[in-house]
Amino acid sequence: MRITQGTFSFLPDLSDEQIAKQIQYALDNGWPISIEFTRDPHPRNSYWEMFGLPMFDITDAAAIVSDVRRARSEQPGAYIKVNAYDARYGRQTTALSFIVQRPASEPGFRLVRTEGPDRTQRYRIEGYAMDLPEEQRYRE
Amino acid sequence: MADADAEAATLDISAAYAESNLAAIFAQLDTDLIGLAPVKGRIREIAALLLVDKLRERIGLATEPPPLHMSFTGGPGTGKTTVALRMAEILHRLGYVRKGHLVAVTRDDLVGQFIGHTAPKTKEVIKRAMGGVLFIDEAYYLFKPENERDYGAEAIEILLQAMENQRADLVVIFAGYKDRMEQFFASNPGLQSRVGNHIDFPDYESLELMQIAELMLARLNYRFTSEAKTTFAAYLERRMRQPHFANARSVRNAIGRARLRAANRLFAQGGILTRDALMTLEASDIAASRVFAQPA
Numbered sequence: 001m002r003i004t005q006g007t008f009s010f011l012p013d014l015s016d017e018q019i020a021k022q023i024q025y026a027l028d029n030g031w032p033i034s035i036e037f038t039r040d041p042h043p044r045n046s047y048w049e050m051f052g053l054p055m056f057d058i059t060d061a062a063a064i065v066s067d068v069r070r071a072r073s074e075q076p077g078a079y080i081k082v083n084a085y086d087a088r089y090g091r092q093t094t095a096l097s098f099i100v101q102r103p104a105s106e107p108g109f110r111l112v113r114t115e116g117p118d119r120t121q122r123y124r125i126e127g128y129a130m131d132l133p134e135e136q137r138y139r140e
Numbered sequence: 141m142a143d144a145d146a147e148a149a150t151l152d153i154s155a156a157y158a159e160s161n162l163a164a165i166f167a168q169l170d171t172d173l174i175g176l177a178p179v180k181g182r183i184r185e186i187a188a189l190l191l192v193d194k195l196r197e198r199i200g201l202a203t204e205p206p207p208l209h210m211s212f213t214g215g216p217g218t219g220k221t222t223v224a225l226r227m228a229e230i231l232h233r234l235g236y237v238r239k240g241h242l243v244a245v246t247r248d249d250l251v252g253q254f255i256g257h258t259a260p261k262t263k264e265v266i267k268r269a270m271g272g273v274l275f276i277d278e279a280y281y282l283f284k285p286e287n288e289r290d291y292g293a294e295a296i297e298i299l300l301q302a303m304e305n306q307r308a309d310l311v312v313i314f315a316g317y318k319d320r321m322e323q324f325f326a327s328n329p330g331l332q333s334r335v336g337n338h339i340d341f342p343d344y345e346s347l348e349l350m351q352i353a354e355l356m357l358a359r360l361n362y363r364f365t366s367e368a369k370t371t372f373a374a375y376l377e378r379r380m381r382q383p384h385f386a387n388a389r390s391v392r393n394a395i396g397r398a399r400l401r402a403a404n405r406l407f408a409q410g411g412i413l414t415r416d417a418l419m420t421l422e423a424s425d426i427a428a429s430r431v432f433a434q435p436a
Contacts, residue, residue, distance in 0.1 A: 055267065057268050058267055058270070059239045059241055059270075059271055059272065060238055060239050060270040060271025060272065060309065061271075062238075062270045062271060062306065062308075063266075063267035063268070063270040063271075063309075066267075066306070067267075
């Protein structure tokens, strides 16, 4: 099951050139960029690991694309996303965020039902990939 | 484009020149920078090569990208940073760098203080400079031959890598005194072979320094009285013979101090001031300099 999180996630994966253009758009707006990765793609997991520090004072996308490539080679098989943060007063939030790498096979989620008091049903979803310890998930 | 078309293709170099708007930059170079004729000549030559290469590329003639990394050598205050700014603009207009900004750094910005600190620091600076020009002032401080454990060598190595692998993203300009830069390049052959253009900035003549002073004053809305002008010329003659003379920078500092004395003079004198009085530097403002106190 294809994970759809962030911008462009219903489109086919972006090429490096398209990624560079999106990053350039963010930089032109003055949004600093950070790269994050995870092996736990649960939709409520908003705490992905940071790949390096957020990058300030950068004007050209080439600098960030080279870091994206480095992230891919250091974290093969992980989900990697690029975030652009708008620090302007009154917004102060992520302005653009999109996935730049996903594992080759994404097993998706199962639904787990739990019986509560008085025959109430509690539902949660659980990634099939979560059955394995983190470093063994999404091996090709 | 078919081969026959390509061979018949003609290109208008004047149109390309007009399109790149280089004339405006050259004009600005001429008005902003007094003297420096050899430097301006070299920049025109480089710009011509870059323009022609772009045209060749457009009709599909094989060209390998011209060497863009440069070295600017010359004394302090001879306009290396200013010319680097213009160079960034020229490279941007001709499409060799995407953004055309200048990131000026020295050893402190590149070299770390402990093991493992240098590489991220240098990479950070390189990232900031991507799409523009990285200007390394007093580049020879990066290399300290007397200390083989100095982290400067690591910074040079990372720079070299970026200069080689990301030629399309980054142009590096090394700057510093001529003799020390030559030593620096001699002991780093890898750098030498990657720096294609060497531009030497000559020291200014006293007449040129006078013109520079007048240009600076005009920009600040000040002027010399005619006596002040002769005094300033005498000041320059003396200052140039003293140690640590930094060409245009010394002139700027001298003017700064003269402005200070003029302000003090007006303050002490009190009363009603005319616009003219606020704009004028008198001979006495310059003659009070300590340069005149020493025996010539």
